[in-house]
Amino acid sequence: MMTVTKFSLNTDYLTLFVENDSALVFHHIKQSLFHLSPLSVSLLLALDQGVSEQQAIQQVLKASDCRQVDIESHLASVSDLFNKQPQEKHYLAEQYPEISRPVPEIDSCSSKCYCVNDSYFVIEADSVAFTDEVSRLLAPCRKHNKLIDFYVEIRQHSDHRFSFSCNGYCIEQSLPYEQLMPELIERMQVLAYQKSDYLFCFHGAALKNSNQCLLLPGVSGAGKSTLAAQLAQRGFALYSDEMMVLDPDFNLISLALPIAVKSGSWPVLTAEYPSLAKQSAWRKQDGRVVKYLWPQQFVVSPTPSCQMRLINPEFTAAEQGSECNEGFQEQPLTVIEALAVLTQSGYQVHQKLDINLVERLFVFLSRMTRSRMQYACSNSVLEKLSS
Numbered sequence: 001m002m003t004v005t006k007f008s009l010n011t012d013y014l015t016l017f018v019e020n021d022s023a024l025v026f027h028h029i030k031q032s033l034f035h036l037s038p039l040s041v042s043l044l045l046a047l048d049q050g051v052s053e054q055q056a057i058q059q060v061l062k063a064s065d066c067r068q069v070d071i072e073s074h075l076a077s078v079s080d081l082f083n084k085q086p087q088e089k090h091y092l093a094e095q096y097p098e099i100s101r102p103v104p105e106i107d108s109c110s111s112k113c114y115c116v117n118d119s120y121f122v123i124e125a126d127s128v129a130f131t132d133e134v135s136r137l138l139a140p141c142r143k144h145n146k147l148i149d150f151y152v153e154i155r156q157h158s159d160h161r162f163s164f165s166c167n168g169y170c171i172e173q174s175l176p177y178e179q180l181m182p183e184l185i186e187r188m189q190v191l192a193y194q195k196s197d198y199l200f201c202f203h204g205a206a207l208k209n210s211n212q213c214l215l216l217p218g219v220s221g222a223g224k225s226t227l228a229a230q231l232a233q234r235g236f237a238l239y240s241d242e243m244m245v246l247d248p249d250f251n252l253i254s255l256a257l258p259i260a261v262k263s264g265s266w267p268v269l270t271a272e273y274p275s276l277a278k279q280s281a282w283r284k285q286d287g288r289v290v291k292y293l294w295p296q297q298f299v300v301s302p303t304p305s306c307q308m309r310l311i312n313p314e315f316t317a318a319e320q321g322s323e324c325n326e327g328f329q330e331q332p333l334t335v336i337e338a339l340a341v342l343t344q345s346g347y348q349v350h351q352k353l354d355i356n357l358v359e360r361l362f363v364f365l366s367r368m369t370r371s372r373m374q375y376a377c378s379n380s381v382l383e384k385l386s387s
Contacts, residue, residue: 004335004362009048014081015355016044017362022336029084031353035340036078039066043078053079094348095194096187098167103148115143116192117255117301123184125154127162130180133280137181140294141256150191154180166191181282182260182290186242189255193245194348196253200246200361203345206239207231208299208306213252214385215244215310215368217342223315223378226265227385230378232295233272234386239299244342250364254301258292266291268378308368311385312341316376328380333370335362341372 007016013028023036025044036044042063046056057071106122112131114121120143125131135142153165157174164172164183175183193201204217205228214236216224228241239245240255247253261269261276270276279291312333333341339361349357375381 003366006359009044010050011048011082013084014044014048015358016041017336017358019334019336022334022340024336024339025081026355026358027081028355029086031086033339033343033353033358034077034081035336035343037074039064039071040074040078043071043074044081047078047082096166096191098150098169098171099191099194101167101169103151103167106148106151113144113148114138114141114188115145116141116188116257117196117253119149119188119192119195120145120147121150121152121188121191122148123152123154125180127154127156127177130154130162130177133181134184137258137292149195150188152184152187154184176283178281178283179285181280181292182284185257185260185292189240189243189257192255192257193243193253194350196245197247198245198253198350199248199250200350201348202244202246202342203242203347204244204342205241206244206252207236208239208252209236209386211307213306213308215308216313217244217310217345218312218314219345221262223265223313225259225261226268226315227313227378227381229259229261229265229269229293229295230272230382231385232259232297234382236386237297237299238295239301250360252299252301254299256298258294260290260292263289263291269293310338310341310365310368310370311381312338312372313381314372314374315378316374328376329374330384331372331374333372335365335370338365338370 004017004019007018009016015026017024021038023041025034025036027034042060043056046059053075057068057075060066060071061068112122112124114123123134150166155163157163160177161174162177162180163170164175166187171187172183202217204215205224207214207228216227218224225241228238232238239252241259243255245253245255266276273293276291276293279293281289281291283289373381
């Protein structure tokens with residue numbers, strides 16, 4: 001049941017959506033969504049009446065028990081909503097440049113050709129060690145095709161530094177060896193979905209079993225990939241552990257690449273994935289160390305529609321001596337809160353984000369169950385999600 005109410009404002013390029021204490025405003029010119037606190041909504045409505053910022057502050061002071069310093073802390077972000085200038089950077093079709101570049105003429109070698117969601121990659125590296133690592137890790141998606149979409153070149157320079165290019169476009173000029181694999185896997189993920197007929201891409205994991213589809217959005221470090229790897233051992237097939245990609249009909253798209261597991265999760269997952277102990281460790285550019293593992297099964301896209309469930313996982317380490325289930329809490333999310341969670345780490349949309357598409361997103365989310373799960377160990381949440 002749809003519980004979101006839309007309000008047209010005096011400011012014609014702003015539309016307000018409210019659900020209980022949750023609110024979002026859509027900026028038609030910036031083509032972006034902004035999550036608002038109740039205090040920010042009060043300021044927005046006051047400024048929308050044409051009063052000055054100081055008058056808006058005084059109106060909110062009289063109507064609430066908020067302190068002036070708290071009101072002022074929200075003012076700058078609300079005032080910026082009345083800026084009619086388009087954003088310098090937004091999420092409309094931010095395609096990687098190599099998508100539109102022609103593929104160089106090469107002799108595609110079957111041992112170096114890999115397929116992800118109908119996109120074909122040839123990966124050439126002059127490092128024998130890295131070529132062997134790629135061949136071992138990406139063996140499940142090795143598939144020869146005469147027509148190539150992306151030609152990746154990785155060339156070694158002095159001091160074990162490497163250049164990284166795709167279709168002749170230079171992506172990195174001086175990567176250390178230990179950062180090569182994360183750069184390659186992340187690039188392949190994005191290129192594969194951007195080459196497809198996608199509509200939205202959000203940050204998070206997505207899985208499916210015989211009963212339900214799970215969306216696991218959240219910020220980096222929340223435990224999504226670890227939870228996805230554990231669910232993949234409990235009857236779930238994976239769409240992706242990093243990107244929830246939706247086609248124009250809001251069906252999920254698979255990106256069959258290995259799961260990146262951060263070092264803090266290795267002790268937990270090694271019992272279920274013994275091969276993890278033997279995998280090479282790689283370092284992302286942000287400093288986090290990861291290993292890669294393959295789930296038992298990926299979803300074959302497209303798949304029939306199923307009951308969808310959105311879970312925002314939040315892992316927090318248990319206090320010493322506490323029981324595993326003591327730290328488990330589940331809280332329902334409104335449609336607006338769920339959309340705020342989906343977009344908090346950024347998103348991409350393949351067409352203009354307009355009011356109709358925003359409302360379609362609300363309908364999509366209103367048809368699923370939505371909650372935030374906070375947990376100190378995964379046993380409790382795995383039991384809930386596997387039932």
